Amino acid sequence: MRDTLDTMSMSQMSLFASASETVLVDDELGRIVSTPGFLPAEVTEAWFAELRESVPWKSERRRMYDRDVDVPRLQAHFRLEAEERGVPEAIRDAARRVIAFTGVPFNSVGLNFYRDGRDSVAPHGDHTDEIVVGFPIALVSLGATRRMTIRATKPPRRVFHVDLAAGSLFVMSYETQLHYTHAIPKTHEPVGPRISLAFRVKPARDGAERSRVYR
Numbered sequence: 001m002r003d004t005l006d007t008m009s010m011s012q013m014s015l016f017a018s019a020s021e022t023v024l025v026d027d028e029l030g031r032i033v034s035t036p037g038f039l040p041a042e043v044t045e046a047w048f049a050e051l052r053e054s055v056p057w058k059s060e061r062r063r064m065y066d067r068d069v070d071v072p073r074l075q076a077h078f079r080l081e082a083e084e085r086g087v088p089e090a091i092r093d094a095a096r097r098v099i100a101f102t103g104v105p106f107n108s109v110g111l112n113f114y115r116d117g118r119d120s121v122a123p124h125g126d127h128t129d130e131i132v133v134g135f136p137i138a139l140v141s142l143g144a145t146r147r148m149t150i151r152a153t154k155p156p157r158r159v160f161h162v163d164l165a166a167g168s169l170f171v172m173s174y175e176t177q178l179h180y181t182h183a184i185p186k187t188h189e190p191v192g193p194r195i196s197l198a199f200r201v202k203p204a205r206d207g208a209e210r211s212r213v214y215r
């Protein structure tokens with residue numbers, strides 16, 4: 001079945017939203033809000049430079065059918081508790097700003113480093129057993145703009161394409177993880193490197209914390 005029945009671009013959406021915030025979804029299936037310009041350019045440039053150099057980026061491999069393949073991006077993860085050691089100052093600063101803006105007590109951040117257009121993340125919803133029920137996920141973008149595709153999992157299968165530019169904040173409610181997938185598709189366009197910070201509220205550390213890898 002075609003899944004583009006209700007495709008809407010951000011420029012169409014912005015006709016109905018305030019200048020600072022675009023609400024893509026706000027109904028019983030969840031709430032998705034994009035805030036371009038959440039951070040000034042000088043901040044995103046400084047954070048990008050710091051994180052690119054200082055983060056211990058990992059290249060993961062994942063079993064796909066009968067072979068191991070590279071996950072097409074680099075990754076890192078930090079817990080945000082005050083006693084946590086080795087958290088870059090850029091991450092602490094980003095967490096403070098995102099928590100202050102959203103009012104959500106994020107305690108974990110996953111980092112994705114897309115080196116060029118060949119790097120991507122496949123369509124997925126976050127595993128809701130790994131985040132505390134009811135709390136949203138917040139994405140901060142640094143570096144090059146990449147397009148995110150969000151698809152409803154059930155008819156009428158709405159699709160949104162959102163260009164996540166440096167300094168944007170993108171918040172998806174918990175419910176949206178049950179009803180939509182999100183992805184950063186590969187692109188043949190020449191595109192520079194991008195880092196995303198994915199803030200989540202995870203269960204306390206003594207709970208079962210497993211790391212999962214989305215291709």
Ligand SMILES: O=C(O)CCC(=O)C(=O)O
Nearest residue numbers: 110112121139184196198
């Ligand atoms: O890079 C992004 O903005 C998306 C990251 C993502 O989907 C994830 O970390 O689960």
